[in-house]
Amino acid sequence: MKHFYPILLLVLAVLSCNVQVDKPETIDETYEPTDEELFTACADLQGIGQFIIGKTTFKNVLNDKDFKNSSSSFDRETNLYNGHWGYDFWKTKNDDISSGFDKRKWIEKEAKGRIKQLIPQFSGIKIGDLDFDKFDMAFLNDTLVAIFFYPNDKIETDVIDHYKEKYGNGRGHYKYSSSRVQVGDDVTATTSTDEIRTWANENVALDFKNSEYFHMEPGVKPTGYYEHSLLIYSKSRYPVFEELLKSLSKQYDENMQQNKSKTLNTL
Numbered sequence: 313m314k315h316f317y318p319i320l321l322l323v324l325a326v327l328s329c330n331v332q333v334d335k336p337e338t339i340d341e342t343y344e345p346t347d348e349e350l351f352t353a354c355a356d357l358q359g360i361g362q363f364i365i366g367k368t369t370f371k372n373v374l375n376d377k378d379f380k381n382s383s384s385s386f387d388r389e390t391n392l393y394n395g396h397w398g399y400d401f402w403k404t405k406n407d408d409i410s411s412g413f414d415k416r417k418w419i420e421k422e423a424k425g426r427i428k429q430l431i432p433q434f435s436g437i438k439i440g441d442l443d444f445d446k447f448d449m450a451f452l453n454d455t456l457v458a459i460f461f462y463p464n465d466k467i468e469t470d471v472i473d474h475y476k477e478k479y480g481n482g483r484g485h486y487k488y489s490s491s492r493v494q495v496g497d498d499v500t501a502t503t504s505t506d507e508i509r510t511w512a513n514e515n516v517a518l519d520f521k522n523s524e525y526f527h528m529e530p531g532v533k534p535t536g537y538y539e540h541s542l543l544i545y546s547k548s549r550y551p552v553f554e555e556l557l558k559s560l561s562k563q564y565d566e567n568m569q570q571n572k573s574k575t576l577n578t579l
Contacts (some may be wrong), residue, residue, distance in 0.1 A: 320558045343481040351513045355495055358516055359544065360459055361439040363449065365516050366546050368456040373430055373449060376456070381431075382437040382447075390428035392420050392557070396460035397429045410434040419560045426453055442467055450545075452553045458545035461574040468540070473519070475511060477503040482509035482520070502526065518544040 317338050345353070359365045362376065367385040374388055393399050393416040402419070403412060437447040443464040450458040463471040476482075487506040505521035523539040 315539045316355070327434050338487075341481075341487075342485055345480070345483055349482055354511045354513045354516075354518075357513050357518060357544075358448075360455075360461060361442075363456060363459060365456055365458070365544060366549065370428055370430070370451050370454045370456075377392055379430075379432060380438060382432040382435055387433050388430060390425075390451075391431055392416050392419060392423075392427070392429055393431060395429050395431040396446075397448065397450055397553075397557060402557055404561060406565060415561065415564050418564050419557070422560055422563075425577075427451065427553055428454070433446065435446075436464070439498055439564075442471070450486065450550070450551050450553050452556075455549070457549040457553050458541050458543060460541065462540055462542055475518070475520070475556070479511040479518075480516075482511040484509040484520075512547070515547060516544065517547050518542065544556070 320394075359368070361448065362368070363373065366369070375451060391398065392402075399412045399416065430451070432447055432450045436445045438444070443466070444461050445464050446460060446462040448460040450460075463467070485506070485508060487551055490502070492502045503524070503526040505522060505524040506519070509520045510516045519542070521539060521541045525538075
């Protein structure tokens with residue numbers, strides 16, 4: 313929720329003035345380029361720095377200087393419990409934290425190295441002069457097929473603006489609305505954002521999601537919702553990774569249910 317602090321401070325500054333303030337603003341833009349237009353604009357899209365989708369291998373990352381400087385020995389082994397493609401990605405309604413550990417071990421064993429995930433877990437990663445808080449890497453058959461990442465707050469705007477300048481608006485939409493009102497003690501403050509964009513060429517796609525919401529009114533505590541994410545991936549191979557991970561999770565559940573039924577039948 314730390315991204316909401318500037319919004320909250322702005323709202324509080326407005327509300328501190330005992331005057332009426334009413335500044336509604338609405339932006340609603342939709343971007344619908346053809347495939348040819350989109351692919352031409354995004355022809356250079358291929359990865360993040362030296363980490364190239366469809367080319368960089370698991371071993372390449374382990375030997376990479378930036379990754380080594382941003383990770384511990386624990387981070388250099390596949391991890392399908394933490395990170396973007398961990399427990400929160402493959403869990404089902406019957407899972408809990410304790411059963412999740414056993415399930416993770418089973419998934420990693422059954423995957424036989426076909427799917428892996430590397431996470432510079434505690435410090436993020438620094439690539440050149442850029443700091444990333446999130447940088448989870450997915451591998452299919454030892455080849456990088458996706459990166460779930462997000463830049464540090466200090467460079468977030470620079471990175472997003474760079475993508476828009478280099479690749480255009482992409483495909484998607486940007487919606488923003490804001491309303492701030494104060495009349496004595498009658499206060500309403502609302503800010504919302506809904507932005508979804510995809511930049512893509514024939515082989516690689518980059519999805520950007522930016523969802524923010526802030527709400528305040530008399531008698532209601534300030535609320536907020538925040539979700540920022542960037543996912544760059546192989547259009548052909550990443551879906552295979554996803555399907556394999558989810559199918560292994562489902563298979564584990566089916567095995568556990570069968571084992572339970574066998575035990576019950578012995579009673």
